[in-house]
Amino acid sequence: MSLLEIDSLVKEFGGLVATDDVSVSIEEDERVSLIGPNGAGKSTLINLITRRLDPTSGDIRFKGESILGLDAHEVVQNGISKSFQTASIFPEMTVEENAQIAAFAAEHGSFRLNFLRRRGAYPEVEARTRDTLDAVGLLGQADTEAQALPYGDKRRLEIGIALASEPDMLLMDEPTAGMSPEETQATVDLIEEVKRELGLTFLLVEHDMEIVFSISDRIIVLNRGQVIAEGTPDEIRGHPDVQEAYLGGVEL
Numbered sequence: 001m002s003l004l005e006i007d008s009l010v011k012e013f014g015g016l017v018a019t020d021d022v023s024v025s026i027e028e029d030e031r032v033s034l035i036g037p038n039g040a041g042k043s044t045l046i047n048l049i050t051r052r053l054d055p056t057s058g059d060i061r062f063k064g065e066s067i068l069g070l071d072a073h074e075v076v077q078n079g080i081s082k083s084f085q086t087a088s089i090f091p092e093m094t095v096e097e098n099a100q101i102a103a104f105a106a107e108h109g110s111f112r113l114n115f116l117r118r119r120g121a122y123p124e125v126e127a128r129t130r131d132t133l134d135a136v137g138l139l140g141q142a143d144t145e146a147q148a149l150p151y152g153d154k155r156r157l158e159i160g161i162a163l164a165s166e167p168d169m170l171l172m173d174e175p176t177a178g179m180s181p182e183e184t185q186a187t188v189d190l191i192e193e194v195k196r197e198l199g200l201t202f203l204l205v206e207h208d209m210e211i212v213f214s215i216s217d218r219i220i221v222l223n224r225g226q227v228i229a230e231g232t233p234d235e236i237r238g239h240p241d242v243q244e245a246y247l248g249g250v251e252l
C-alpha cells in the first residue's frame with residue numbers, strides 16, 4: 001500500500017478543468033517533486049490533498065483510508081502537514097511561543113487564544129515544544145522574537161511548526177519562491193537536513209529545476225491538469241514531452 005494514493009482526481013473551476021483525471025501514488029520515505037508550467041494545476045493538487053479544496057470527483061487515500069470526509073485540521077492530525085505557508089509565523093511572538101502554539105494545536109486539534117496564559121498547565125505541550133525546537137536547532141533562540149531571527153532561522157522555525165504535528169508526509173509549495181540565492185541555498189540545505197535526519201516522505205512543488213533534480217527520488221510532471229510524465233530525475237531530464245511542455249523545447 002502506498003502512503004498517499006490519488007485516484008482519478010478531477011477538480012473543475014466552472015468550465016476550467018484544473019485537475020484532469022490525475023492518478024498518482026507516493027510511497028513511504030519517497031521524496032517527490034511536482035513540476036509543470038504555470039497554471040498546470042500543481043497548487044490545486046496540493047490544496048486538494050490538504051482538503052482546502054473539494055474535488056469534483058475521484059478519491060485521495062492516505063494510509064489506505066479516504067481523506068475526503070476529513071476537514072483540513074483532521075488531515076494534519078492524520079499525518080499530512082504543509083510547510084512554508086507565509087502566515088505560519090507570528091512575528092511578534094518568541095520562537096518558543098510560536099513552537100508552543102504549533103505544539104498545542106498538534107496535541108489538542110486547534111489553537112485556543114487563552115492557551116499562552118495557561119501554558120504551564122500543559123506539560124505534554126511543553127515536551128513537544130522542546131522536541132520541535134531541538135529538531136530544527138532553535139533551542140538556543142527560544143526567547144528571541146520571531147521577527148528578529150535571521151532569514152535561515154525563520155525558515156527553520158516555519159519547518160519546525162510544520163513538524164510539530166509529527167507528520168508522516170510534508171507538503172511544500174514553492175518553498176524558495178521570491179528568495180535571494182543565499183536564502184534559497186539556506187532553504188535547500190534545511191530541506192536536505194530534514195530529508196537526512198527525519199527521513200520524512202515529502203511532496204515538493206518547485207520551479208527551480210536545479211533544486212528539483214538534486215533532492216527528488218521521483219518527479220511528477222503536470223501539464224494542463226494532466227500527468228504527462230513520471231520518473232527519476234534522469235528519466236525526466238531526457239523526456240521529450242517534458243522538454244516540449246515545460247520548457248518549450250529548451251534542453252534541460
Ligand SMILES: Nc1ncnc2c1ncn2[C@@H]1O[C@H](COP(=O)(O)OP(=O)(O)OP(=O)(O)O)[C@@H](O)[C@H]1O
Pocket residue numbers: 013016017018036037038039040041042043044045
Ligand atoms: N480558486 C480558483 N478559481 C478558479 N480557477 C482557479 C482557482 N484556482 C486555480 N484556478 C485555475 O486552475 C488552473 C491551475 O492553477 P494552479 O494554481 O493549480 O496551477 P499551478 O501549476 O500551481 O500554477 P503556478 O505555477 O503558476 O502556481 C489555472 O488555470 C488557474 O487559473
